[in-house]
Amino acid sequence: MHRIFILGPQGCGKGTQATILSEYLGIPHLSMGHLLREEASAGGELSEKIQSILNSGSLVPDVVVKEVLLKRLGLPDAKDGYILDGFPRNIEQFLAFEDCDQPTAVIVITIPRAVSIERLSKRAELENRTDDTPDVIARRLDIYEADTLPMIEEYRKRGIVRDVDGTGTIEAVASEIKRSFVL
Ligand code: AMP
Numbered sequence: 001m002h003r004i005f006i007l008g009p010q011g012c013g014k015g016t017q018a019t020i021l022s023e024y025l026g027i028p029h030l031s032m033g034h035l036l037r038e039e040a041s042a043g044g045e046l047s048e049k050i051q052s053i054l055n056s057g058s059l060v061p062d063v064v065v066k067e068v069l070l071k072r073l074g075l076p077d078a079k080d081g082y083i084l085d086g087f088p089r090n091i092e093q094f095l096a097f098e099d100c101d102q103p104t105a106v107i108v109i110t111i112p113r114a115v116s117i118e119r120l121s122k123r124a125e126l127e128n129r130t131d132d133t134p135d136v137i138a139r140r141l142d143i144y145e146a147d148t149l150p151m152i153e154e155y156r157k158r159g160i161v162r163d164v165d166g167t168g169t170i171e172a173v174a175s176e177i178k179r180s181f182v183l
Pocket residue numbers: 010032033034036053054057058059060061065085086087088089093131140
């Protein structure tokens with residue numbers, strides 16, 4: 001059973017790689033950012049709060065994130081494993097997940113900050129995401145470096161981290177990831 005977390009700075013391709021790996025392994029791809037954007041467009045007071053946090057590039061409060069995630073993990077298709085991108089993003093979320101079934105592997109895709117900024121600026125033109133503006137991109141990268149990178153060390157201590165260089169083509173990165181999950 002695979003419970004795979006995919007992490008990496010914005011623009012590293014974690015969503016794209018999670019989709020490819022999801023097809024390869026036949027388990028669903030869950031994206032924390034996507035789940036939260038869905039929640040933000042559901043309507044109501046909480047949705048409005050979430051939307052304004054997303055627009056600022058800050059992290060949505062941990063309690064909300066955990067609730068949204070557990071609700072999704074409880075659906076039947078996630079019972080036999082899943083690939084999750086974008087969670088946990090800090091030590092508090094890591095600790096909040098300690099009482100849940102732990103990941104079997106954590107894939108960390110790495111790219112230099114300049115590549116992140118270049119890729120996200122391009123995505124802004126294509127996808128019209130409200131959080132892909134230069135200021136917000138910089139804020140999201142700062143949070144990744146300050147909070148997510150130190151948290152990843154906790155998984156490293158458990159020996160489940162697989163580091164992948166994200167600067168190659170989509171296909172090259174995908175085959176490097178797949179190599180470590182030969183069925
Ligand atoms: P992403 O699509 O992964 O870049 O996430 C987009 C935005 O969703 C982030 O900038 C955060 O505002 C929010 N988000 C995604 N994952 C999390 C998380 N684990 N905790 C808190 N906020 C999150």
